[in-house]
Amino acid sequence: MVKFTxxxxxxLFSPPGISYPPTRPGPRYNGRMPTTVSRxxxxxxxxxxxxxxxxxxxxxxxxxxxxxxxARQQARNNYKAIQQVKLPMTVEPAVTFKA
Amino acid sequence: MATHDVSSVFFSSISExxxxxxxxxxxxxxxxxxxxxxxxxxxxxxxALALSLREPAIRRAKDADYEIKLGRTRNPLLGIPxxxxxxxxxxxxxxxxxxxxxxxxxxxxxxxxxxxxxxAGAILIGKLxxxxxxxxxxxxxxxASMSGPGRNPWDRSKWSGGSxxxxxxxxxxxxxxxxxxxxxxxxxxxxxxxxxxxxxxxTYGLVSRHGAMALSWTLDKIGPLxxxxxxxxxxxxxxxxxxxxxxxxxxxAFYYNPKYARNPKDLVLGYAPVDFHEWxxxxxxxxxxxxxxxIKAHGYQLKEVEIPEFPYGALTSVIIAAEAASIFEDLIxxxxxxxxxxxxxxxxxxxxxxxxxxxxxxxxxxxxxxQAAFQKLFTxxxxxxxxxxxxxxxxxxxxxxxxGNAAQPARPKMRGLNGIIxxxxxxxxxxxxxxxxxxxxxxxxxxxxxxxxxxxxxxxxAKLFQSETDWHKRTPKIEDEExxxx
Numbered sequence: 001m002v003k004f005t006x007x008x009x010x011x012l013f014s015p016p017g018i019s020y021p022p023t024r025p026g027p028r029y030n031g032r033m034p035t036t037v038s039r040x041x042x043x044x045x046x047x048x049x050x051x052x053x054x055x056x057x058x059x060x061x062x063x064x065x066x067x068x069x070x071a072r073q074q075a076r077n078n079y080k081a082i083q084q085v086k087l088p089m090t091v092e093p094a095v096t097f098k099a
Numbered sequence: 100m101a102t103h104d105v106s107s108v109f110f111s112s113i114s115e116x117x118x119x120x121x122x123x124x125x126x127x128x129x130x131x132x133x134x135x136x137x138x139x140x141x142x143x144x145x146x147a148l149a150l151s152l153r154e155p156a157i158r159r160a161k162d163a164d165y166e167i168k169l170g171r172t173r174n175p176l177l178g179i180p181x182x183x184x185x186x187x188x189x190x191x192x193x194x195x196x197x198x199x200x201x202x203x204x205x206x207x208x209x210x211x212x213x214x215x216x217x218x219a220g221a222i223l224i225g226k227l228x229x230x231x232x233x234x235x236x237x238x239x240x241x242x243a244s245m246s247g248p249g250r251n252p253w254d255r256s257k258w259s260g261g262s263x264x265x266x267x268x269x270x271x272x273x274x275x276x277x278x279x280x281x282x283x284x285x286x287x288x289x290x291x292x293x294x295x296x297x298x299x300x301x302t303y304g305l306v307s308r309h310g311a312m313a314l315s316w317t318l319d320k321i322g323p324l325x326x327x328x329x330x331x332x333x334x335x336x337x338x339x340x341x342x343x344x345x346x347x348x349x350x351x352a353f354y355y356n357p358k359y360a361r362n363p364k365d366l367v368l369g370y371a372p373v374d375f376h377e378w379x380x381x382x383x384x385x386x387x388x389x390x391x392x393x394i395k396a397h398g399y400q401l402k403e404v405e406i407p408e409f410p411y412g413a414l415t416s417v418i419i420a421a422e423a424a425s426i427f428e429d430l431i432x433x434x435x436x437x438x439x440x441x442x443x444x445x446x447x448x449x450x451x452x453x454x455x456x457x458x459x460x461x462x463x464x465x466x467x468x469x470q471a472a473f474q475k476l477f478t479x480x481x482x483x484x485x486x487x488x489x490x491x492x493x494x495x496x497x498x499x500x501x502x503g504n505a506a507q508p509a510r511p512k513m514r515g516l517n518g519i520i521x522x523x524x525x526x527x528x529x530x531x532x533x534x535x536x537x538x539x540x541x542x543x544x545x546x547x548x549x550x551x552x553x554x555x556x557x558x559x560x561a562k563l564f565q566s567e568t569d570w571h572k573r574t575p576k577i578e579d580e581e582x583x584x585x
Contacts (some may be wrong), residue, residue, distance in 0.1 A: 062180035064437075067443050070443070074416070075417070075453075079458045083461070085468070093467065094317070094467040097464055
């Protein structure tokens, strides 16, 4: 297996479901020194800080409520737009149940 | 074995790379190593790479070399590297769907399309980044992804489009010869147009979605992004076909048949001049006009048409909102939905769960009428042509919901084919976007749309256009972190 050295970013950014120290055979993990990891694990570790960076600051309650209210209003506008289309009673939904 | 220089093929077509592999100008292992190096080195520049799969890819390349050595080279995809949007399951590998709540998700099977490409001898070298959950909740910013905003290889300050952001960027930057993307409403055609690559959205049901993240059972499609229409055809041929694991499967396959392409003179091409002259962004009109003139010169019988009148955007929004809310009900009710990067998207999913059944059913009833209207339209024309997107890629910081626009330009009086992306998706129509020029140094795409299961007609039209233009052969200037040309 190809192995290489990376900084131990896992202290700061542990992806969900990944436990440390690593259980695979290898140099003893001491929490500070560089360690050897597989490329797959490295990809996980490198993805985690990217993920963290991609997270915008959590919205405060008021912003979250405003977003939700916007989304609800948009949905109501959509319903109204669709209600303008005349539908004879015989028109069935475009999904079919097969027995 | 001597090491051969593979760098000359990074922007080559599948056929060209395949011919060099068969001529043993380089081995599949050399090819895969070179592409993996490039994908790992440059993929992060465009936030295009979700997960490198170097080790399994090299193992498969050794198998491909063995096949080539034995002369078993009939499949055109043998030894060809590719990338897959991170919504496709790959056995034992992380499939995060671009979303933090699923960052450690692993499936123990391959999606059907991955399995089919494996059988064809193609070699998966990486999972490609995407908009989180394919954007089902309606996102406000390009940063709505665990990998960060998709950056466009033509200009990194511009968006690569979504939701198949990494797939389009990777093909555009020559990091993979082709990639798989998915479309619910615009997620193949939009990034293909913005990144200057060819993207094909197949007919609903032609390609199995087993092993793909579901966003909307009645709208989801999987299709290729590649360097040309012909490359898309080769990939579609490999991934299409019936699948009992996908309830939406049409049980049909696609066979690429260029020899039997109909003469353009026997085909009626529908278009709307207003799309090119008024709906298109003023900066893009000249390029679109030139492209339309190339098509007109092919001898098609031209017919001016207009899209049937329906509230397409509202219909797709309601259908996606209801189906996505059902699919992600656990995520929404558990509160983990708040871990998504885009707050508007989280709010959209939450609002979706409140969709009244009667509103969803009304949308699905109107959808039947949309389908009937397009069936009627396609009795009058064989193909439609229109700008894939009306303008070039926006800045990665621009709000995508239009909330940042100070003033909206006046709407043209005629509808033309405006709204064809949601309309085509509602009706399950196949479409292809081909590069057709530039505006502000960014690529533009032109799309052809056909009636269901007429992909050969679509590809023939796109191929003919590409035989007389070289927009699909233009490549962006790719530089690494140190500013070296790559």
